[in-house]
Amino acid sequence: xxxxxxxxxxxxxxxxxxxxxRFFIRGYTDGTLPDYQMSALxxxxxxxxxxxxxxxxxxELMLTSGESMDFSHLNAYVADKHSTGGVxxxxxxxxxxxxxxxxxxxxxxxxxxxxxxxxxxDKLETIPGFRTGLSLxxxxxxxxxxxxxxxxxxxxxxxxxxxxYALRDVTGTVQxxxxxxxxxxxxxxxxxxxxxxxxxxxxxxxFMKTAEQARELADHLVRIGQDFGVKTxxxxxxxxxxxxxxxxxxxxxxxxxxxxxGYGPADTMEVTYTLGSKLLFQxxxxxxxxEAIELQQKLxxxxxxxxxxxxxxxxxxxxxxxxxxxxTLHQPACRQDFTAPVSGYIQAMNTYRIGLATVSLGxxxxxxxxxxxxxxGMEFLRKIGDEVSEGQVxxxxxxxxxxxxxxxxxxxxxxxxxxxxxxxHQLILK
Amino acid sequence: xxxxxxxxxxxxxxxxxxxxxRFFIRGYTDGTLPDYQMSALxxxxxxxxxxxxxxxxxxELMLTSGESMDFSHLNAYVADKHSTGGVxxxxxxxxxxxxxxxxxxxxxxxxxxxxxxxxxxDKLETIPGFRTGLSLxxxxxxxxxxxxxxxxxxxxxxxxxxxxYALRDVTGTVQxxxxxxxxxxxxxxxxxxxxxxxxxxxxxxxFMKTAEQARELADHLVRIGQDFGVKTxxxxxxxxxxxxxxxxxxxxxxxxxxxxxGYGPADTMEVTYTLGSKLLFQxxxxxxxxEAIELQQKLxxxxxxxxxxxxxxxxxxxxxxxxxxxxTLHQPACRQDFTAPVSGYIQAMNTYRIGLATVSLGxxxxxxxxxxxxxxGMEFLRKIGDEVSEGQVxxxxxxxxxxxxxxxxxxxxxxxxxxxxxxxHQLILK
Numbered sequence: 001x002x003x004x005x006x007x008x009x010x011x012x013x014x015x016x017x018x019x020x021x022r023f024f025i026r027g028y029t030d031g032t033l034p035d036y037q038m039s040a041l042x043x044x045x046x047x048x049x050x051x052x053x054x055x056x057x058x059x060e061l062m063l064t065s066g067e068s069m070d071f072s073h074l075n076a077y078v079a080d081k082h083s084t085g086g087v088x089x090x091x092x093x094x095x096x097x098x099x100x101x102x103x104x105x106x107x108x109x110x111x112x113x114x115x116x117x118x119x120x121x122d123k124l125e126t127i128p129g130f131r132t133g134l135s136l137x138x139x140x141x142x143x144x145x146x147x148x149x150x151x152x153x154x155x156x157x158x159x160x161x162x163x164x165y166a167l168r169d170v171t172g173t174v175q176x177x178x179x180x181x182x183x184x185x186x187x188x189x190x191x192x193x194x195x196x197x198x199x200x201x202x203x204x205x206x207f208m209k210t211a212e213q214a215r216e217l218a219d220h221l222v223r224i225g226q227d228f229g230v231k232t233x234x235x236x237x238x239x240x241x242x243x244x245x246x247x248x249x250x251x252x253x254x255x256x257x258x259x260x261x262g263y264g265p266a267d268t269m270e271v272t273y274t275l276g277s278k279l280l281f282q283x284x285x286x287x288x289x290x291e292a293i294e295l296q297q298k299l300x301x302x303x304x305x306x307x308x309x310x311x312x313x314x315x316x317x318x319x320x321x322x323x324x325x326x327x328t329l330h331q332p333a334c335r336q337d338f339t340a341p342v343s344g345y346i347q348a349m350n351t352y353r354i355g356l357a358t359v360s361l362g363x364x365x366x367x368x369x370x371x372x373x374x375x376x377g378m379e380f381l382r383k384i385g386d387e388v389s390e391g392q393v394x395x396x397x398x399x400x401x402x403x404x405x406x407x408x409x410x411x412x413x414x415x416x417x418x419x420x421x422x423x424x425h426q427l428i429l430k
Numbered sequence: 431x432x433x434x435x436x437x438x439x440x441x442x443x444x445x446x447x448x449x450x451x452r453f454f455i456r457g458y459t460d461g462t463l464p465d466y467q468m469s470a471l472x473x474x475x476x477x478x479x480x481x482x483x484x485x486x487x488x489x490e491l492m493l494t495s496g497e498s499m500d501f502s503h504l505n506a507y508v509a510d511k512h513s514t515g516g517v518x519x520x521x522x523x524x525x526x527x528x529x530x531x532x533x534x535x536x537x538x539x540x541x542x543x544x545x546x547x548x549x550x551x552d553k554l555e556t557i558p559g560f561r562t563g564l565s566l567x568x569x570x571x572x573x574x575x576x577x578x579x580x581x582x583x584x585x586x587x588x589x590x591x592x593x594x595y596a597l598r599d600v601t602g603t604v605q606x607x608x609x610x611x612x613x614x615x616x617x618x619x620x621x622x623x624x625x626x627x628x629x630x631x632x633x634x635x636x637f638m639k640t641a642e643q644a645r646e647l648a649d650h651l652v653r654i655g656q657d658f659g660v661k662t663x664x665x666x667x668x669x670x671x672x673x674x675x676x677x678x679x680x681x682x683x684x685x686x687x688x689x690x691x692g693y694g695p696a697d698t699m700e701v702t703y704t705l706g707s708k709l710l711f712q713x714x715x716x717x718x719x720x721e722a723i724e725l726q727q728k729l730x731x732x733x734x735x736x737x738x739x740x741x742x743x744x745x746x747x748x749x750x751x752x753x754x755x756x757x758t759l760h761q762p763a764c765r766q767d768f769t770a771p772v773s774g775y776i777q778a779m780n781t782y783r784i785g786l787a788t789v790s791l792g793x794x795x796x797x798x799x800x801x802x803x804x805x806x807g808m809e810f811l812r813k814i815g816d817e818v819s820e821g822q823v824x825x826x827x828x829x830x831x832x833x834x835x836x837x838x839x840x841x842x843x844x845x846x847x848x849x850x851x852x853x854x855h856q857l858i859l860k
Contacts, residue, residue, distance in 0.1 A: 007602035011476065035466035040601035043473035046441065171470035172437035 003027075003037045010044040018057045025061040029160040035167060042164070042173040050178035055220060056227045058178070062186035063228075065160035069107060069140060069192035076105040076147065077283035080191055081275055082184055083199035084207055084217070085117040087355040088242035088380075090252040091199065092120045092150070094259045094272050097309035100148035101299045102276075104283055107143045107191045108150045109157065113364035113372070116205070116355030118247060121152045122364070126250040126330060126374040130318035148312050158186045175207065181220045188230065195231045195282040197275045198222075202429065203240035205351025211236070211429065233278040236429040237271055241349040241384050244268035248363045248377015250330035251398075257326060260306040267427055272296075274428055332375040332398035334405045340388040344418040349384060353415040354395075360408035361399045375400045384425035388418060433457075433467045440474040448487045455491040459590040465597055472594070472603040480608035485650060486657045488608070492616035493658075495590035499537055499570060499622035506535040506577065507713035510621055511705055512614055513629035514637055514647070515547040517785040518672035518810075521629065522550045522580070523686040524694070524702050527739035530578035531729045532706075534713055537573045537621045538580045539587065543794030543802070546635070546785030548677060551582045552794070556680040556760060556804040560748035578742050588616045605637065611650045618660065625661045625712040627705045628652075632859065633670035635781025641666070641859065663708040666859040667701055671779040671814050674698035678793045678807015680760035681828075687756060690736040697857055702726075704858055762805040762828035764835045770818040774848040779814060783845040784825075790838035791829040805830045814855035818848060 006020045016024075024041060027033035050058065071078045081095055096106050110132075113119035121132050132152045134142065142149035153162065161183050168174045188196055198221055201207075202214040218234035225232030237243075245265045246255045258264050259272065277292035286292035299305045314320050322329055358364060362373025376399035382388050394416055399405050436450045446454075454471060457463035480488065501508045511525055526536045540562075543549035551562050562582045564572065572579035583592065591613050598604050618626055628651055631637075632644040648664035655662030667673075675695045676685045688694050689702065707722035716722035729735045744750050752759055788794065792803025806829035812818050824846055829835050 004600050004602050007473075011473070011602050035464070036469040036597060037601055039466040039470040040473045040603065043437075043441070043470045043477075044602070047473075047477045167466060170434050171467055172434050172441050172474070173470065 003033055007037060007041050007044055010041060010048055013048045015051050015054055021054065021057045022061060025058065025065070025160055025164075029065050029163055038164065039167055039171040039173070042168055042171060042176070042179065045179060046173050046176045049176075052220065052223055055178045055181050055224055058182040059186045059189070059224055059228070062158045062161040062164075062182055063189055066158050066190065067136060067156040068190045069136070071105055071107065071143060071192045074105050074144065076103055077195060077279075077285075078105040078107065078193045079195035079197070079279045079283065080106060080108050080188055080193050081197050081199065081279070082188060084201050085114060086201045086239040086243060087117060087205045087351050087358065088244045088247035088252065089118065089199075089201075090120075090123060090244065090256045091268065091272050091275060093123060093253070093256040094264070094268070095276050096148055096150055097260060097312055098272070098296055098299055098305040099276055099279055100146070100312070101304040101308040102280060102285060102295060104147070104279065105143050106148040107139065107193065108148070109153055109187055109191060110150060111153070113359070116352055116359060116364070118249075118252065118358065118363055120150070122372050123249055123252050124150060126253055127313055128319040128322060128329070130313060131316045134316065142315055146308075146311050146315050148308065149316065150312065153187065157190045161186050177213070177217050177220060180217065181224055185221060185224045185228070189228045193230055195279055196225055196233070197278040198232065198234045199271065199275055200234050200236050201239040202236060203238045203351065204348075205242070205355055206239035231282050233282065235274055235278065237274075238425065238427050238429060239351055241351055241425055242354060242378075242380055243271060246377055246379055247354070247358050248361065249372060249374045251377035251379065254326055257306075257323065260300060260309050262300050270427055330375045333400040334402045335396065335398040336405055336409060337393040338395040338397060338409060338412045340382075340390055340392045340394050340416075340418060341413070342418050343388065343390045344420050345422050346382055346384050346386050346388060346394075346416060347419045347421070347423045348417040350415040353411055354378070357397075357408040357411040357415070360404055360411060361397060362401060362404055373399050373401060373404075385423050433463055437467060437471050437474055440471060440478055443478045445481050445484055451484065451487045452491060455488065455495070455590055455594075459495050459593055468594065469597055469601040469603070472598055472601060472606070472609065475609060476603050476606045479606075482650065482653055485608045485611050485654055488612040489616045489619070489654055489658070492588045492591040492594075492612055493619050496588045496620065497566060497586040498620045499566070501535055501537065501573060501622045504535050504574065506533055507625060507709075507715075508535045508537065508623045509625035509627070509709045509712065510536060510538050510618055510623050511627045511629065511709070512618060514631050515544060516631045516669040516673060517547060517635045517781050517788065518674045518677035518682065519548065519629075519631075520550075520553060520674065520682040520686045521698065521702050521705060523553060523683070524689045524698070525706055526578055526580055527690060527742055528702070528726055528729055528735040529706055529709055530576070530742070531734040531738040532710060532715060532725060534577065534709065535573050536578040537569065537623065538578070539583055539617055539621060540580060541583065543789070546782050546789060546794070548679075548682065548788065548793055550580070552802050553679055553682050554580060556683055557743055558749040558752060558759070560743060561746045564746065572745055576738075576741050576745050578738065579746065580742065583617065587620045591616050607643070607647050607650060610647065611654055615651060615654045615658070619658045623660055625709055626655055626663070627708040628662065628664045629701065629705055630664050630666050631669040632666060633668045633781065634778075635672070635785055636669035661712050663712065665704050665708065667704075668855065668857050668859060669781055671781055671855055672784060672808075672810055673701060676807055676809055677784070677788050678791070679802060679804045681807035681809065684756055687736075687753065690730060690739050692730050700857055760805045762807075763830040764832045765826065765828040766835055766839060767823040768825040768827060768839060768842045770812075770820055770822045770824050770846075770848060771843070772848050773818065773820045774850050775852050776812055776814050776816050776818060776824075776846060777849045777851070777853045778847040780845040783841055784808070787827075787838040787841040787845070790834055790841060791827060792831060792834055803829050803831060803834075815853050
């Protein structure tokens, strides 16, 4: 096979055969095909897409490039949750322990902050001692013994995806539905799960800007899940404003503790319960959403979700004593408020700009090797629909680098639209 | 500047700024930008195109990546001809000496066979001793002293184009009008010419399949020529059948000798005269096409075109004595005829297939390091519109490798359409 001809087939809108895809993905992974041919193919896929058969083959090739977990011997429903990413989205940290407390097994592999969005791993790593880099054996053992582990991607799982993702990141080919689909699903399927719930975010702070794109991505993910025997349910949620009270690192952990103890903000809990209900229903532990929400509320109220969270932290070498007085840790050295320039109702929040401002504060990375500031974050005191007066504090910003704080604040003017009309925000989309 | 962001700009259909293009082209040429980012950008350009300003900047960057010639001190109109490539197209070999005999200075840099088409350099190199690899100094001196030199691309001229072209060749990004335009024009402008005539070929044996694509390419080339002060005239000719009596290597040289001595086939001469007329008119040596054709015919009849050709061969170390008995050289060891399967009129010739068959014979290359067979070629005894009887010889095939001869013949059935209706072929298109 001639690589340039395979590239031309995709360039000209043809579906690639399984043989062509295998030749290209295997060749690239083992180093016999050069980066420059893979990046040309990725850009052609960006423009011409892939049909479901091609995505399924791509997923299989990524999956079989590495190891897969097998939890079929467990007497538990094995499941995971994936979010397409947003600002203030700490739901994995809450939902994982909550579902493990319900008896599900949760082998969760998460990512770091990407672009303007935060990353579960970066947040978890603010817990002193917490290890996100377990070996596959440690990961397996954690899931088998306590029902949950939350780790980062390892070299053993989907190395083809890892290599291709790194190339996509530097060649403008991240935003391609078939490539996103193959990348997400290969890693999830490798976890050995039976069920998956997807938080598909849309809006001005999401990677998918329109409901149509989100719907297309969800359709593809669900059908690839079916192909590989993973029951997959999508939930569509809005990223037209940050989720919850905080966006940042340690501050999001504090919000997560609150959520697990029954004091979480309504929006964070609504997304958590909606996603959790899908998996509890899949697992046969609830007959409908109302029953599933009731079960989740009970597990929070009786302390078992929070106890499971402490158990997981301890099991991954995290310092659980810090949870007894969490507000003493990671105190920001610098603080500044962003206030309302006029009076009125908040009409809209430019969540992408706000996300970029959190990255400027030190919550995320522009380059892969940038370091993060665990003290950094924002507290959102007012959101869409709230009535505000001129000079009232809208966002409380904090970190430990005054230069970066100013840089972040310089991004905020104009990011919040205030007008005379009342406004509303729909969180869960149908 | 962040390379991935520049790629994304083009991917999203934006015009790149001069700074962005400079950053990318210079960075790639000096090795600071990796080929995988360049190939992603090239594929994005393939899909999203470039406006004339971008193409002009691209051309300038390629041009200034290397040396340029300057013939402004010569008391002659300095000009060249470019063809977009075809089967049996030996016009450069005839037109160069013919125009030099008319007093023009012709610094011609040509290419090798590409895909299914033949290459001027491969044909010239069948002359024993002939050097196509002159240094820039030798090239300059040849043009100054005898008015013509025909060489291959050197490392000094447009190295950025050379590096980018090699990448395009292996990443499915050759067929992009802005990239073709930048590549052609940078090299031609580097020759230090005042005038350029373009043979834009269309039809089933051309790279541009439709009149619309050909027109677009021509428009772009002419306007880039204008930007750089090179008077550029396009001529549109058909590649719906091979040009002339022969397609191959030494056999095309023999046809070229015939043309320069006044015995050329009508179609080859028509294209030669049409192209030549444009440059003679530009140079002020003819008032109109009729006068220009008369001048060219005179230069052939009086032997001065042929004499200039001998002078050029001698000047580039070729063995001129071979011209006195040219049919003794490069005699093919194998010959076989392709005959008409039915009686009727030739309706169409699949010139792309015929071109591929000449490559199979040994006239061109599939890979850059393939060697060519100087004895290889085809003689076309009948063309579109000719009446033929079943079993009559249509194409005479020859080379010095019987296996390759069979391979070439296997491509020919179906390549010539014969039907009951008379048919015609328009060579020069308006």
